[in-house]
Amino acid sequence: MGLTVERRGAARALVLSGRLDATGVGGLWSDVVRAAAAARRRALILDLSGVSSWDAAGAALLLAAERAHGGSVALEGASADVAEALARLRQAPRPPPAPHRDALGWLYRGLAAIPGGIAFVGEAAVAVLRLPRRARLFRVADMLRHADEAGVRGLPLAVLLGFLIGLILAFQSLVPMRRFGADIYVANLVAIGLVRELGPLLAAVILAGRTGSAFAAEIGTMKVNQEIDALVTLDLDPMTFLVLPRMAASLLVMPALTVVLELAGLAGMAVVLMSSGIPLAAISHQVTAWVAPADAIGGLAKAMVFGLVVVGIGCASGLSTGVGPRAVGQSATAAVVGGIVATILLDGLFAVIFFRLGW
Amino acid sequence: MSAHAVEVEGVAQVFGARTIFRDVSFEVETGEVFVILGGSGCGKSVLLSLIVGLRKPTAGRVRVLGQDMYAGDAGAHGAALRRIGVMFQSGALFGSMTLLENVMLPLEMYTALPREGREALARAKLAQVGLGDAAGLMPAEISGGMAKRAAIARAMALDPPVLFLDEPSAGLDPTTSAGLDALILELRRTQGTTFVVVTHELASILAIADRCIMLDRAAQGVIARGDPRRLREESADPTVHAFFHREALAA
Incomplete structure (x- = not known):
């Protein structure tokens, strides 16, 4: 032409x-x-x-x-x-003008999600309070299935990550600590770091990546396929039927995931320290002498809260899924990002609270 | 109790600046097959979702079996929901359950039947819709027509007096579609079930409907009501005439 x-x-x-x-x-x-x-x-x-x-x-x-x-x-x-x-x-009608792309659009969208999040927490609380009267809707078999998927099948990953993190932390700490003749205190450093912070945090990251996204995608697909509408018209409350079993499963599995991850981390640390000539008995003594039961209990309590929040965000993302397959992907992404960000924010909050409590 | 199974009074639905329909009113008599028809995008499925309590209308009132769907406490709302059955356009079967488990779910939740009783009843419902030999299949393993039949079986698990069907014939071949029509008429005859059916399938409308209303996107509401066979012969409205005679409307 x-x-x-x-x-x-x-x-x-x-x-x-x-x-x-x-x-x-x-x-x-x-x-x-x-x-x-x-x-x-x-x-x-x-x-x-x-x-x-x-x-x-x-x-x-x-x-x-x-x-x-x-x-x-x-x-x-x-x-x-x-x-x-x-x-x-x-x-033919002219195409509509392109939507105005606001530089702070992500901030507005984030703020706009807050009322929905508050409503979700309220609905979940109401569903828990009503549970005694609607116990039939809470399917224990579903909860155990979710616990299996979120916990048992996540254990190998927890072991791998925990071992590697323990190993890397010990190795990176050993080099500077050795300059001060403080090799043995690497055990204290890594053990306390794992039990108080990294164990619960990494378990929550595993839960967000494996389970929060899966829950968001599963519930989101149900929403797209009108299965949520079908539940509502059968008078089966989606919150009790779908969300509470998943949250209960997270409460069950998070302490187990955290403990396994911490033990694997301690094993990784022990491998490094033993290879540098520190005997296992000395490592064991340092760990048991410095890690108090309150550290472990605080860490497990944090892990349970992280689990509830991660799974809650996953389920809320799934329930707020829009229309079409792309919306399911967006929900899964929102579940992972939201879960990890919320976990880290909460961890900061816990650090302040535990400091005030003198833990 | 009201003689009407369903009463819709002055209902309107607006999404943002877009009015889907306004001032829609009609009653469905007990035991009749009532069809909501209209072209694509006129709001038929939205109207159905308002009637079954999924979305509160912007204005107006909906009563099903005498119960206002948007008034009263949660208990009354739940009781009203358990007296209706809904078949969604996609079937909306629960993907993680077999067809049998799908049909058994409402029985498990709302009856005191032992498991064998629930299973026997669910198998009977599946057999009634011609799926007696497919009870153990998962929703992903069956065709669209079978999914719709299974969804009808689940919707009528508790023997509700009113069944709402959203596009039961959409996407089905003429034979399967005619089979679904026959099933609707059989259920009406044998159980006295009232049907509210949303569809734009002309053959199906003429086969099953006692009465109908026709929604129109441009008019944002009801443009015709009555016996569809009479509407086909007598309506002077160009949109109604074009719909029933499969003619293209002038732009």
Whole structure:
């Protein structure tokens, strides 16, 4: 397809030639629109006498030129079919303006999610209070299935991550500590770090990545498939039927995941320290002497709260899923991101509370 | 109790600046097959979701079996829900359960039947919709027509006096669709069930409907009501005429 711009008296003529179809117009689209816009103060002629074939894409190009010019446009050499196609396109509604992309849009969306989150917590609390009267809706078999998926099947990952983290922490600490002759205190450092902070935190990250996203996707798919609507019309409260068993499962599995992760971490640390010549008995003594029961209990309590929050966010993301398969993916992503961010924020809060309590 | 199974009074639904419909009113008599029809996008399924209590209308009132669906406490609302059955357009079977477990679920939750009793009843419901030999299959293993039949079996598990069906024939071949129509008429005849059916399948409408209303997107409400066979013959409204005679409307 070719384009020539000619002066015809006071008017400008865009002389088009060749194939005015989907294969031909792409290369000249911007040139034609630019030339039409440049002729804004003059009458514009679109001369199609050299056009050998055309289709709807060609008609769309003519409309784009007409709109770029904005004034009087005459068609020359156009068949009745082209004029008719152009008239049909003119009747189509113009595309809506692109949505305004606000730089702080993510912040507004985050703030807009807060009322929904508060409502979810309220609904969950009401569902727990009503549970004695609606015990049938709480399916223990479902809870055990979720506990199996979230906990038992997550154990290998917890062991692997815990062992590696213990190993890396011990190795990285050993080098500077050795300079001060304090090798043996690496055991105290890593053990306290694992039991008080890293154990619950990493268990929550595992839960968010494996389980929070899975719950969001599962419930989101149910929402898309109208299964949630079906539950409501069967008078089966989705909160009691779907969410509470998952939250109860998280309460069950999080302490176990955390303990396994911490033991694996201590084993990883022991491997490093033993390979540097520190006997196992000395390592064991340091750990048992410095890690108090309150540290372990505080860590497990944190883990349970993290589990509730991660699973709650996963379920809430699933229940708020929009329409279509893309929405399910977005819910799964929101569950992981929300779960991890909430866990870290809560961990900070716990650090302040435990400090005030003198733990 | 009211003689009407369903009463819809001045109902309107608005999403943001978009009015789906307004001032929609009708009654469904006990034991009749009532069809809500109209072209795609006119709000038929939205209207159904308002009637079954899934979404509160912007304005108006809905009563099903004498119970206002949006007034009263949660207990009354729940009791009203247990007296209706809903079949969704996609079937909405629970994907993690077999067909048998899907049908047994409402029985498990709301009857004191022992497991063998629940199972026998659920198998009978599945056999009634022609799925007696498919009880152990998962929803992912069955066709669209079978899913709709199974969804009807689940919806009628508690023998509700009113069944709501959303597009039961959509996407089905004519034979399967005719089979579903026959099932609806059989259930009405044998159990006196009242049906409210949302559909735009002309053959199905003419086969099953006692009365109908027709929604129209441009009019944002009801443009015709009555016996669909009479509407087909007598309506002077161009939209109604075009719908019943499968004609394209002038732009």
